[in-house]
Amino acid sequence: MKVFGAEKLSTIQWFIALLGVFVEVQVITFSAPLAQAAGTDGWISIILAFFITGGGLYLWLRLALAYKDKFLTEWLQDLLGKPIALLLTLGLLLYWFLWIVGVNRTYANLIQELMLQTTPIPVLALIAIFTAAYAARHGLSPVIRLMELMVPISIVIFFGLLLAVMPQVQLARLLPVLGNGIARPLRASLMLSGELQGLVAVVALVPFLKRHDQALKTAFLSFGLLMFFLVIPTFLITIGFMGVETTVAQRFPLLTVTSAVRVPVLERLEGVFAIGWIVIVFLTTAYVLYLLALVTAAALGAKDQRHIVTALVPLLLLGISLPGSEVAIDTLSQITAAAGFVVIVLLPIPLFGLARLRGKL
Amino acid sequence: MFSIIKRRLQRVKKQKPKTVVGDINIQQQAKLPGERVRGIDKLSRSLEDNIAYLKESVGKSDDLRYRRFQVGDSDITAVVVWVDSLTDEDRLVRGVLEPLLFQTREAPPPRLSKGGILQLWTTLRDKALTVNAVTDTKDFDLAVIQLLSGRSLLFLEGVDRVLILSTQGWAQRGIESPVADQTIRGPRDAFTETLKVNVAQIRRRLRDPKLRVKLKRVGARGVNDIALVYVEDLVNPIILDTVKKRLDAIDVDAVLESGYLEQLIEENWLSPFPTILSTERPDEVAGQILEGRVALLTDNTPFAVIAPATFDSLFHASEDYYQKWQLVSAIRLFRFAATMAAIFIPAAYVALTTYHQGMLPSKLAIAISATRQGVPLPAVGEAFLMLFLLELLREAGVRLPTPLGQTIGIVGGLIIGTAAVQAGLISDLMVIIVATTAISSFTIPDFESALALRLLAFPMLVAAGSFGLYGLTMAILIMFIHLAAMKSFGVPYLVPFAPMKPRALLRDTIVRAPWMSMKRRPAFFTGGDRDRMDDRRDS
Numbered sequence: 001m002k003v004f005g006a007e008k009l010s011t012i013q014w015f016i017a018l019l020g021v022f023v024e025v026q027v028i029t030f031s032a033p034l035a036q037a038a039g040t041d042g043w044i045s046i047i048l049a050f051f052i053t054g055g056g057l058y059l060w061l062r063l064a065l066a067y068k069d070k071f072l073t074e075w076l077q078d079l080l081g082k083p084i085a086l087l088l089t090l091g092l093l094l095y096w097f098l099w100i101v102g103v104n105r106t107y108a109n110l111i112q113e114l115m116l117q118t119t120p121i122p123v124l125a126l127i128a129i130f131t132a133a134y135a136a137r138h139g140l141s142p143v144i145r146l147m148e149l150m151v152p153i154s155i156v157i158f159f160g161l162l163l164a165v166m167p168q169v170q171l172a173r174l175l176p177v178l179g180n181g182i183a184r185p186l187r188a189s190l191m192l193s194g195e196l197q198g199l200v201a202v203v204a205l206v207p208f209l210k211r212h213d214q215a216l217k218t219a220f221l222s223f224g225l226l227m228f229f230l231v232i233p234t235f236l237i238t239i240g241f242m243g244v245e246t247t248v249a250q251r252f253p254l255l256t257v258t259s260a261v262r263v264p265v266l267e268r269l270e271g272v273f274a275i276g277w278i279v280i281v282f283l284t285t286a287y288v289l290y291l292l293a294l295v296t297a298a299a300l301g302a303k304d305q306r307h308i309v310t311a312l313v314p315l316l317l318l319g320i321s322l323p324g325s326e327v328a329i330d331t332l333s334q335i336t337a338a339a340g341f342v343v344i345v346l347l348p349i350p351l352f353g354l355a356r357l358r359g360k361l
Numbered sequence: 362m363f364s365i366i367k368r369r370l371q372r373v374k375k376q377k378p379k380t381v382v383g384d385i386n387i388q389q390q391a392k393l394p395g396e397r398v399r400g401i402d403k404l405s406r407s408l409e410d411n412i413a414y415l416k417e418s419v420g421k422s423d424d425l426r427y428r429r430f431q432v433g434d435s436d437i438t439a440v441v442v443w444v445d446s447l448t449d450e451d452r453l454v455r456g457v458l459e460p461l462l463f464q465t466r467e468a469p470p471p472r473l474s475k476g477g478i479l480q481l482w483t484t485l486r487d488k489a490l491t492v493n494a495v496t497d498t499k500d501f502d503l504a505v506i507q508l509l510s511g512r513s514l515l516f517l518e519g520v521d522r523v524l525i526l527s528t529q530g531w532a533q534r535g536i537e538s539p540v541a542d543q544t545i546r547g548p549r550d551a552f553t554e555t556l557k558v559n560v561a562q563i564r565r566r567l568r569d570p571k572l573r574v575k576l577k578r579v580g581a582r583g584v585n586d587i588a589l590v591y592v593e594d595l596v597n598p599i600i601l602d603t604v605k606k607r608l609d610a611i612d613v614d615a616v617l618e619s620g621y622l623e624q625l626i627e628e629n630w631l632s633p634f635p636t637i638l639s640t641e642r643p644d645e646v647a648g649q650i651l652e653g654r655v656a657l658l659t660d661n662t663p664f665a666v667i668a669p670a671t672f673d674s675l676f677h678a679s680e681d682y683y684q685k686w687q688l689v690s691a692i693r694l695f696r697f698a699a700t701m702a703a704i705f706i707p708a709a710y711v712a713l714t715t716y717h718q719g720m721l722p723s724k725l726a727i728a729i730s731a732t733r734q735g736v737p738l739p740a741v742g743e744a745f746l747m748l749f750l751l752e753l754l755r756e757a758g759v760r761l762p763t764p765l766g767q768t769i770g771i772v773g774g775l776i777i778g779t780a781a782v783q784a785g786l787i788s789d790l791m792v793i794i795v796a797t798t799a800i801s802s803f804t805i806p807d808f809e810s811a812l813a814l815r816l817l818a819f820p821m822l823v824a825a826g827s828f829g830l831y832g833l834t835m836a837i838l839i840m841f842i843h844l845a846a847m848k849s850f851g852v853p854y855l856v857p858f859a860p861m862k863p864r865a866l867l868r869d870t871i872v873r874a875p876w877m878s879m880k881r882r883p884a885f886f887t888g889g890d891r892d893r894m895d896d897r898r899d900s
Contacts, residue, residue: 010860010861012860012861012863013860013861016861111831115716115717115829115830115831116716116828116829116831119828124831127828127831127832127835128835131835131838131839131842134839134842135838135842138842138845138846139846141845141846141853142842142845142846143842143845144859145845145853145855145859145860146838146841146842146845146859148858148859148860148861149841149845149855149858149859150838150841267719267720267721267722267723268717268719268720271717271720271830272720275830275834278831278834278835279834279838282835282838286842
């Protein structure tokens, strides 16, 4: 298959792309469900989730690296045979589709609440999806280049705001540690593992890497940095700032935290934070849209995935506009989280075993 | 007549000229542009036929001169043809006519056999004519093009060849200071409209035996000379090859200015961002060539174009390399900040005052609200009106003679601005914002980039006026996707930011590192020798 607009990725590009896709939408919302599930020990759940999902990531990457010159759909066919691989590909496509629908719906809700209260959700979603489709139609390389430019800036904004909140954080709110035993954080870690949905999406980048020998190391460096320097501090600062009860009551806890930051020039800094976050969500959407088109094109044997990007736009828009209530959005996010756990943690185990049996690893 | 037409219809294989004398590399020139206009004919042994072909080709132009005479004391007729307006008649008389009419008298008249005529021809070509460049060719089309470039043609009865004589000369502008690329420090000479002078200005700066100047001709009707200038062991051969292929692919009536060339060879012709640099400064061209780029000089224009160009190179001025790195780095940071201001300030103002007043500190919000009291237009309308006026004044200022242009600036800036504020059509703050935008946009060294970036303020304004900061963010993302997808002769436009090249990023982008740390040339342009300098101070 001819892959349009995809040049080989350098190790730096791979690192930043992973960071961009890993961060995605949940960073702004995850503290609330995690605090509800694990209380003050949510940070232990994050560490546990790192090892659980890290295992899944390791297996997926080992598999992809064993077939380093083949695209995801191709090596799945090699491993499972055409009919099962096709079914699995369809499953992955549906999962990614639902994931990106969920991400964009949450995103549109937030933009409406924070910035444009009178603009309808479909209009906000349409702007985002059209822009993402414009990027995805240009191919992988521009999307990755954009990540190289934007992800570091967004992360710097993110860290800057987190640091600015630090004086208002009360660490005593994080105590006691393991007051309710390990079972709660453990259960929460399984829930959180399903939320890290960008993990498998990046496996599809493996054939485009310049240096496959550094893929595993770089992936874990990126994932580790994300979990230990971004996700854990976010949770600790959120709980330290608001406490568990208030955090659980928030739809977007991180925005509430950043709204406490005061600088002389601007007020309501959550708007600035939201802009950085818009960029991250946009990049994730553009990448997943490209991936959806590429996998669909590979499955259908289509020559040019750009037309598929265009065809996906109305479908995505419909998906984003359909959930009529918060309950429906929550249900969608629970479904994708459960599917995420299966795809990230469970699925690679039989695939890895099969590959070993067939002598591919 | 029928035989002439028949001959012209027969396309014979192009023949390379046998002799190269003087400064013209005929191997390069023999490649004719625009085959849609003419075929290539052989010359006849009959002088009358040859003159008839010529007259048919160039038609009856009053500035075309024919001088028919007998060579020396012989009966052999020769004809010299030249274009009056393009020829230095003094050179023609001293270098061609005098030797042919007088000096050949001393030689015995040859016999009118085939061998004798050819012997005379060789003698004339190699011994008699005193012009600096003489080219012997059978290629009729080449001869016509050379004639229209100011050279003279010498035909001889019984010889199916023509001598192209370097007698060109016309009034030309002297070397003056640059108008568009002004600097405080650095050389004061700019390119002129004469290709030869421009090439000389580069050669004077780069006395490098590896410097190559390759001439090409483009244009089917207004044939023009293009010089490709590069250093052989620095240029990336893939980029050079791409440039050559794109030049060869040009099939246009005429290339009247290097801007034609720029638009005809760039890959992103839908984009407003220039992917080729243009300058009138020879020192800048020399500097860019030393980074491995290719310069294209076009005859009849004082602007050279340089390929490839990256986004960050649009913000570099030649004097950035003449001043101390700390100062230059600070200036470049100001330039980048000013560029961002030029694009985003009006849009951000509109977004904040229209949609997100809550993000502004209360005192500032009240102050803005007070200045806008009584203004009938919404903020976006105000901004549009003022930016439109600004562009109008700029365009009027450029078109008018310099003293009048300045007057227009003063009239526009002071009188119209003040009157508009007093009439309550626009707010004071908007005048400040638009003035800041204008001043910021003029800090961008490259004129075309400045124009493209300044005009971007309009779509940004539409986005911000429609969807506030969200719309503005999306518009910025679209702009960056566009930039990220662009390439200039295969080089990603956003390099070294994306793809990230950490070494290059820290050396010569938004900041400039000290010369001592810029020992290597940028990898993304250079094809050969990457070492720029060797620090021997400690040895």
